[in-house]
Amino acid sequence: MEKRYYKKSLMAGVICAMACSNLLAQETEFDLSSQRLEIQQVLPVPGKKIDHQGIIINPTPHKLTVDRNNMLDIAGGLVLKDKQEKFAEDLKFLTLTKKGVKLTIDFGKKVALKQGVKEISGAYTMRIDKKGVTIVGYDERGAFYGIQTLRQLIESPIAAEKQLPYLDINDYPDLPNRGVVEGFYGTPWSHQVRMSLIDFYGKFKMNTYLYGPKDDPFHSCPNWRLPYPEKEAQNIKELVQACKRNRVDFVWAIHPGQDIKWNEEDYQNLVNKFNWMYDLGVRDFAIFFDDISGEGTNPLKQTELLNRLTDDFVKAKGDVSPLTVCPTDYSKLWANPTPQGSLAIYGNSLNPDIKVFWTGDVVCSDLTPETMEWINSRIKRPAYYWWNYPVTDYIRNFILQGPVYGLDTSLTKENVCGVVSNPMEHGEASKLALYGVADYTWNIANYNPIDSWERGLQELTPKAKDAYRTFAIHSSDTENGYRRDESWETKTFRIAEWNEATAQTLKTEFEKIEKVPAEMEQGCENKALLQELRPWLTEFGKLGTRGKQAIELAQIYRSGNDDSSFWNKYVQNLMSKEDRKAYEAHKSGTLKLQPFYENAMDDMAHGFLKKLLGTTPKDYKGIGSFGNSGTILTKLMLDNDTTTYYTSGIGQKEGDWIGVDLRDIRDVTEISILQGRNSVDDVDYFDHAILECSADGKTWTPLIKELNKQYVINWKGDAVKARYVRLKRLESERKNYASVRSFEVNPLHVENLGFKLESENPQQVVYAFDQNLSTFYKVSNALTFEVPQGTKTYTLLMDKLSAPLKVKQFDKKGELVSETSISSPFFKLELTNDKVTKVTLEGKAEIFEVVANPQ
Incomplete structure (x- = not known):
């Protein structure tokens, strides 16, 4: 979703807004920024890293008892006893033999009751003892989840020698709906990425994948009434089959509201589309009425349609799950809170089996008891939380790799019927966040954001974890309304607060950052993830270099002994126009690292110029x-x-x-x-x-x-x-x-300078005399300036010179008094005598400042 809904009473015109100068092409009729009223607070990430003593299981089991004094040797393989004959294809991570340790897998209410399995879908128990491994699920999905736990145990450090500790696990999901909605604007995921993600959902016990990419024309306008072309239809068939293998519900969503007509013809168009999708294997459906205007926003018509579809399609088919809907008023920010509002209409008239999405107080916001109480009291059921994280369709120059937090740990299924994450268009890079979402939705009360994030890093890049962690901890913030903590282990400072030990620690961190791109290239085995991250990794490495050099420069600056050396190194560490464009396109370190660099360079420039001017710049x-x-x-x-x-x-x-x-x-x-x-x-x-x-x-x-x-x-x-x-x-x-x-x-205007200038660009030449080092004037051929009475010397502060610059001094008759050739960005020009009235600079140069001094 990363949704922004248009209300005519709140704005006029059609806008597509992104942070800074990044624009996102968007369908018309609603504004991308007018509804975003988030409070810009950067809240710290809760939790702490835990020593799991070699056992890494995600999501965190509800009950795990380990006997480390006794180990089961599985080096000789396992003998499978699959009582329901359902799981042979799910055990490829094991060595199955005719002789070895017994692996028993079963499920069903009767056997589950005997084993104390909780009576909810997805619950299971696992026992490892001298008899072997026994998995019992409440249902097939529960047994499958037990298998995934066994898989993770075998991948854990404790099993490195093919030894498993005796243990008992009694586990179950807290929420009935846990997963992902592909609901962002921008480039939809490729088929390969979707297939990879579905396997990821299964491994970490997520049971829902909502297919609703905004830029799929057959999901939304203009082609929602039409069947998918053959290739796309085949892809959806494959996605459905992949979801079945992973015990994931493939929920196909349609977004018809922008041009739907509330008539019999369009109702039949919708039923026809559902039937086509049914023929492709889809058994779960959703209708999105988000981000629309016009007739489609009518809540009475929406509920009438949904209720009729429930009777005519869902119940008539017999094997189709209850519908899910995203209302037009999906956020408290603009929802009508009164009994006449659309949400209250949903509550009074919508079939109680239909699940209703909600994004919280605003579009991108935390999941809190307060927002759930507000929505649930109106729709008269626990709402289905659509969490707009780690989606970046409103900040596409960011890639969010931080911990998953902002989700209340006191909630239960009585408050929220499910949580789905709306990820980034970078599917592989979204896995780190989805690992945390899977953990939270399974075991809410025990969710530990920091620890889950640490485990996720290891899961995704086992051979490059340290490098990935360095990148991720500095690639978390949004710079926008829904702020995320970033660089929380790093202390930065202003130049006036210089502390040698703190500076050295920060320099070491920047040196670490410099090496991250190469280390990720070498150690990251997931090449699809690496491809998604690569543009950001490149800029991240450059950030490390300029941060390190800023600290080295500050040491020269603080000594105050060598103006020329300082300025030469200063201009070398400035970001060029191309550097800045590349960084703005793929930002990281925006909370602390880039601000440190920018502030350090600005502070040093200000102090340096103040010393040269003898006054405040x-x-x-x-x-x-x-x-x-x-x-x-x-x-x-x-x-x-x-x-x-x-x-x-x-x-x-x-x-x-x-x-x-x-x-x-x-x-x-x-x-x-x-x-x-x-x-x-x-x-x-x-x-x-x-x-x-x-x-x-x-x-x-x-x-x-x-x-x-x-x-x-x-x-x-x-x-x-x-x-x-x-x-x-x-x-x-x-x-x-x-x-x-x-x-x-x-x-500053030329006429206010107090002396005459001759230049190619009279409007911009003042930037060379404005007492501001953040501006510069570009000389293409020549710049001439009059020498005010009493001036004895000039300090020229320039960027790196591509060729020597000629400096000529003239007297009042226009006679050449002297000529000098300079090649250094810093040059102290001493006037030859009192008769010099004019100075000319010939050549090409970018001049930051010409500082006149009386001596």
Whole structure:
């Protein structure tokens, strides 16, 4: 799902929004960001790593008793006694012989009762003793799960010498529905990935796979009324068979709501489609009414359809399971809470056997008792939780590899009838999260997020676990509303807080990160997983290099003895435009590592320039009321690039504000702001706001009257003493994100420099004289600047030079006084004499700053 539903009363226009500049093509009629009101809190991951003493079983069994003093030798193989003759194809991980240890497998209510097996589907017992191995399931699925536990035992370290400890397991699932919904936007999984995942579901006792990829045209508009073409139909047949082998319910979902007509013709179209799918082997069906507008949202028509299908199709077939539905109001954020709301209509009129999906308080949110109580009281049944994690269709430049948490461990099947995870379009990389979801849904009260994650890493990359763990622990956060903890074992700092021991520890971590791509290439045996991760691994390794070099650079900076060496190494460690584009496309380390690098480089640049100028530089900082206002994301509104933008990542509310810290009290005479991600039919902006300034951050003075529906804001006036400038939201119905492309205070103009310039680009040449090292001016041929009276020297701060740069000094008659050739990014230019009135730089260079000094 990673769902965002459109409400006409909440927005106008059609928007497709992604973090920063990543845009996701989406079907029209609803906005990808207007409904996302998550609180940006990064909550720590609960739990701790446990020593399992060589026995690794996932999901965690409810009851496990081990006698380590006695071991069963299985080196000679096992003799199978399959009483129901159902499991011969499920035991390929074993060596079956005519002589050896006895393996007995049985199931059924009668035998299960004798063994104390819980009377629910999927329950089983296992005993290992001198008589051999005995597995008893409540049903066939339970016995299959016992086999999966045996399989994991044999794969555990304790069985390395073909010895199994005597033990007793009495185990069962807490929830009747546990699994995965392929319900994301974007590229659907390949057939091979789906087949691989189905085997994964079976191994870890998940029993549900909902097939509902939004970009499958035969699942949704425009072709939901049509049968699948031959190849796709054959693939679905194979998926159904794979699910049967793994005792997984293959639930085929249809998404007809965007263009459904509430008439007999479309009802028959739906029945026909279900019959075609039935002929392909499907016995479980779902109907999704999410992310739609228009006629299809009518809850009375929806329930009428679902109830009729239950009678005409489900009951008539006899072997079809009760339906599952995703309502249009699938989140508390926009659901009508009244007795007239669609959820209450579901509760009053929907067949009680039909399961109803729910995503929680917002689209991506934690599973809590409170949200379940809210929904269950309205639909009059335990809701079916659709958890939008680790889905990334709203942040496709991320790949989420962190622990599974945010799922309450006090819930029971009386509160929630099931939980399905909506994963990423990267199916193999989603397995780490699904390993944790399988663990939680089976044994809720004993779920331990950290320990489950640690075990999952070992399961997926047994020969590259340390490298995968390093990548995963730094690839967890979303930078968006549904925040995830990341880098929790790593301590970062600002340059002003330098501690040598902490710096060395962090440098060691960056050195570790540098090696991860090569170690994963060498040790990761799952090549499909490696292929999905590779673009992120590449950028992750680069992050390690620049982080390490930032610490080495800081040591030079702190010594303060060698300006030239510092600057030369500084520019070498800057991210180029290409570097940044590559990183933005495949981000990791966004919570601590990349911010450390960015902040360290910015802090050093600020301090270095301050020393050269003898005054506070004008590299302003973004500030605001949002949770991410103190992060490096605010730099996107200060980068002189109107195609990038800072975005709040959560919905706006009254009193929110976005602004700039000028670092010092200054005379403010001009402000220019570009709101939103664009200036045409955008929704992510303050449509009712006021522009204010303050010297102390406490007392604010309005600079302009209230602004209504203005993307572009310009103010000029008499000088006002201020350190802070902000745009503050006033009363409004808008709940969208807030975005700003550009926030300029006292933008520098050539005519205000106090000296003359000759350049190829008069509008941008000021970046070489703006006392800000985050900007630069690109010289293609020549730059000439007048020498103000009293200037004795210049310090030229440039990027790496591709060829030597000529520096020429002229007197007032235009006569050449001297000429110098330079090849270093740092150059101290001493004027030849007092008669020099003009300096020309000839060649190609990117100039960060030209600093004039009186001596």
